[in-house]
Amino acid sequence: MADEQFDAVVIGTGQSGNPLARAMASHGWRVAAVERRYVGGTCVNDGCSPSKTIDASAKVAYLARRGADFGVKTGPISVDMHKVWERKQKVVLGSRDGNATSLAKVSTLLMGEASFAQDQPGNGQFALDVTMNEGGGTRRLVTPRVFLNTGERPHPPKLEGLDSVQYLDSTSIMELQEVPEHLVILGAGYIALEFAQMFVRFGAKVTVLERGEKIAQHEDDDVAACLRGILEADGIRILTCASVDRVTGGPGAITLTVTTDDGEQDVTGSHLLVATGRTPNVEALHLERVGVHQGDKSGHIQVNERLETNVPGIWAMGDVKGGPAFTHISYDDFRVIRTNVLEGGDASIAGRMTNYTMFTDPELGRIGLSEKDAAEQGRKVRVASIPATKIARLDEMDQSSGLLKAIVDAESGKILGGVALVESGGEMAAQLQLAIMGDLPYTALRDAVFAHPTRAEAWNNLFTSFQDGQP
Incomplete structure (x- = not known):
C-alpha cells in the first residue's frame, strides 16, 4: 500500500467539510475528502433538506383540510406517502449529487471509512487508512493537516426491551x-x-x-x-x-x-x-492513536476557540465537536478555519451568538439570551411579550397562534435576545438578530415605520408592551 501525500485531508463532507475542502483546493492545495456514506452530511441527506420537504407536504395536507375555514370548499383529503417520499428523494438526490460532483472536480473524493493508522510517521505528518466502500481495499493518506467533520448519529437510550x-x-x-x-x-x-x-x-x-x-x-x-x-x-x-x-x-x-x-x-x-439524543461519530477514527482528547462521557472532540484540537495539525468542526448542533453553526466553523488556516487570520467561535429555528407550525425562532439565561447570568433585564393575536397580519391569515418575546438590558435598552413563536418565526427572529448585530436599542424597532400590514410591524407592538407597563 503506497502512501499518497496530500496538503490536507478532510474527513466528513458535511456543512463544514465540503466548503472547506473546496476552499483549500482553490487555495492551490492538494486535498483529499473522505466520506463514508453520502456527500453533504446530515443536513442534505438526513436532516434539514428531507425533513423540511416532507414538512411542506404535511402543511399542504393541513391547509387543505382547513379549506372551509377560509371559505374554500374541498373534497376528501388523502395522503400518498409514496409521492411524499418521491418528492423528498428528488430534493435530496439533487443536492447530494450536485455536492458530490462539484467536490470531486477540485479534490480527491474517496468514498470510504477513514481512521488514523496504527503506525504514525511523526515529523508533523499523520497517516490515515481509508477502507473503500466499493471494491474493498485500503488507501494510505499522509498529510500534515487533518480536519474532522464526522458529525453525529441518533443515540437510543438504554431501555428494557x-x-x-x-x-x-x-x-x-x-x-x-x-x-x-x-x-x-x-x-x-x-x-x-x-x-x-x-x-x-x-x-x-x-x-x-x-x-x-x-x-x-x-x-x-x-x-x-x-x-x-x-x-x-x-x-x-x-x-x-x-x-x-x-x-x-x-x-x-x-x-x-x-x-x-x-x-x-x-x-x-x-x-x-x-x-x-445523538452521539458523535468518532469510534472509527481511532483518535487514541494520535492522542486527540475527547470530552467527558459525551465523547465529543475537544477543541479550543479556534477549533484546534490538543494535537497540532488536527482540527474538529461541526457537530462532532459538541455544542449547538445546527447547520449554520457548522458552516460558521468552516469560515473560522478558512480565515485562520488559509488567510492567516485570528477568527474565533468565542462569543458567537446562538440562533436557531424549530420548524413546527408556527415556527419557533430563537436568538441570543432567553429570560432564563439572563436570570442565570444575574443580568437586570426587562421582558416584552405579546400574543400572536396582537399581530394584525397573522390575524388576517388566521395564523395567530403563538407569541413574540424579547429580552432587553434594563440599563442600556439594548436587545439581548428573543423568541418568535409565530408564523415565519425564523424570519422574525432574523430581524431581531439584525437589530442586535447593529447594536440598536429596542426603541429603534419600537419607533420604526414598517410597511402595513406586515409581520415586521409586530416589533412596534412588542416594544410598547413591556410587562412592567413602562414605555
Whole structure:
C-alpha cells in the first residue's frame, strides 16, 4: 500500500467539510475528502433538506383540510406517502449529487471509512487508512493537516426491551411509505416535536412521551407552555413527567409501559420513533492513536476557540465537536478555519451568538439570551411579550397562534435576545438578530415605520408592551 501525500485531508463532507475542502483546493492545495456514506452530511441527506420537504407536504395536507375555514370548499383529503417520499428523494438526490460532483472536480473524493493508522510517521505528518466502500481495499493518506467533520448519529437510550422491537429514528422515519396508524414518540426535543406535528397532519394519531416536566427543555416556561398548547390543539397527545420502564410487542403493536404522576399505564402504537439524543461519530477514527482528547462521557472532540484540537495539525468542526448542533453553526466553523488556516487570520467561535429555528407550525425562532439565561447570568433585564393575536397580519391569515418575546438590558435598552413563536418565526427572529448585530436599542424597532400590514410591524407592538407597563 503506497502512501499518497496530500496538503490536507478532510474527513466528513458535511456543512463544514465540503466548503472547506473546496476552499483549500482553490487555495492551490492538494486535498483529499473522505466520506463514508453520502456527500453533504446530515443536513442534505438526513436532516434539514428531507425533513423540511416532507414538512411542506404535511402543511399542504393541513391547509387543505382547513379549506372551509377560509371559505374554500374541498373534497376528501388523502395522503400518498409514496409521492411524499418521491418528492423528498428528488430534493435530496439533487443536492447530494450536485455536492458530490462539484467536490470531486477540485479534490480527491474517496468514498470510504477513514481512521488514523496504527503506525504514525511523526515529523508533523499523520497517516490515515481509508477502507473503500466499493471494491474493498485500503488507501494510505499522509498529510500534515487533518480536519474532522464526522458529525453525529441518533443515540437510543438504554431501555428494557427496546432492542427487541423495530423502532424508527430521525433518519429511518423519513423512509416511511405509509402514514402510521399511531406514532408514539419518545422524547420532546426539536426533532421529536417537528415529526410529531408533521405526522399528525398526515393523519396519524400521535403520542409524545417526555420524562421531563416540559417539552422543548431549552425554552422559557411560558414559551414551552404556549408551544404545547399549539401542538395539543393540532391533536397531539403529550405526556410529560413520563418515565418509560420497558418496551414490548412487535410489528404494528409496540407497547411502552410508562410511569407518570397518575401511575403506571401502557401506551401502544403501530410505530415508535426514538428521538432522545445523538452521539458523535468518532469510534472509527481511532483518535487514541494520535492522542486527540475527547470530552467527558459525551465523547465529543475537544477543541479550543479556534477549533484546534490538543494535537497540532488536527482540527474538529461541526457537530462532532459538541455544542449547538445546527447547520449554520457548522458552516460558521468552516469560515473560522478558512480565515485562520488559509488567510492567516485570528477568527474565533468565542462569543458567537446562538440562533436557531424549530420548524413546527408556527415556527419557533430563537436568538441570543432567553429570560432564563439572563436570570442565570444575574443580568437586570426587562421582558416584552405579546400574543400572536396582537399581530394584525397573522390575524388576517388566521395564523395567530403563538407569541413574540424579547429580552432587553434594563440599563442600556439594548436587545439581548428573543423568541418568535409565530408564523415565519425564523424570519422574525432574523430581524431581531439584525437589530442586535447593529447594536440598536429596542426603541429603534419600537419607533420604526414598517410597511402595513406586515409581520415586521409586530416589533412596534412588542416594544410598547413591556410587562412592567413602562414605555
